[in-house]
Amino acid sequence: MASPRRDKLVQTALHLFCQRGFHATGIDTILAESGVAKMTLYNHFASKDELIVAVLQLRQKQFFAWLDEANERIGSAADLPEGRLGALFDALKVWLLEAKLNGCIFTNAGAEFGNDDNPINQEVKRYKRARIDYIKNVLRELTVNDPDTLAKQTCMLLDGAIVAVQAGLEETSFDIAKSAALLLIAQQRTSK
Amino acid sequence: MASPRRDKLVQTALHLFCQRGFHATGIDTILAESGVAKMTLYNHFASKDELIVAVLQLRQKQFFAWLDEANERIGSAADLPEGRLGALFDALKVWLLEAKLNGCIFTNAGAEFGNDDNPINQEVKRYKRARIDYIKNVLRELTVNDPDTLAKQTCMLLDGAIVAVQAGLEETSFDIAKSAALLLIAQQRTSK
DNA sequence: CAAAAACCATACAGACCTGTATAGTTCGAA
């Protein structure tokens, strides 16, 4: 399953899909950029859609690995429990602004392939759910009333901020989203 | 500028773009669905991109007209000031779930044409800004501390909820977003 | 070394795409 050409293809495709979108990125562009032959691509993937699914799976793996790492790095630094979520927000802001991405690749995939149950959409769903679960676990540690709702609200604020930045609004959107999330969490902790 | 064929084209295109996306919807599909000849299209629009811009402009007009109407309808019914924003959220939920849209057409346009300053993206930006301003005006009437930040947070929650529903998560996302927005507004009003 | 697997280069099929060219038609207004 693992192969250097395959990996190169998926990584290159990830890069291009992030910047130009899925439909707007042709197979030939990916091949030219990666230096891999077309027949090799179709030896590893039955179709472009399969490649897209592999790209989304790679991205998901990358993201959660990075999130784990960021979470551990914060670990000792955050004395107040709210500090952990705040630091996570800051880290996410860096992650999302580092490469000049065009928004979130999962949200974008939902936009381009939405409205039916193809494997691409299932991957999007899987990612969104996993992210909520991750935040939920972080929140559980902070002993809030309703971690489920709060995790969903946090993810919505995050996605909303990404969309705002993508539309060309100010990058302070992330900070504004962060302060909202912290207010919500504080509200749950005081009213306990 | 106004012409029955032109209107038919834009309306049909709006419908198709909403459901299938922009790149995935060919000109010929729009022509077949609308029953208009190809030369008529290119008499009214120089290119497909121009048609897309017209579609986004129509949608923007529709949306804010509907928003005005909903806002007036609420007007007398909401006794508590928070009630107005809550009722607006409920109305937006209906607007967004009524036709089986695939998310927000402006967010989707940002996903497909992002990362440079084409006219399409400018239209997306214009919409997002106008929506923030609209909410800001509603909030000003409720005398909150920082209407600007609160309006942005509200819009982020809204966009986040739309993305969540688009990804196939529960439609209760809207209600969860609403409760977050109401908490944020209450927080600002009590701490004054 | 030899056999097998992976990969490359090129050409191409077939579909679809945007946009144009051309010629005929409807229809309202001067």
Next chain:
DNA sequence: TTCGAACTATACAGGTCTGTATGGTTTTTG
């Protein structure tokens, strides 16, 4: 009724797209 504008129908140019066919080359492995 005649002129002109808007529209239709059809064909097509030129490009791009995904995916395949073919045959040669490299790399790995037994």
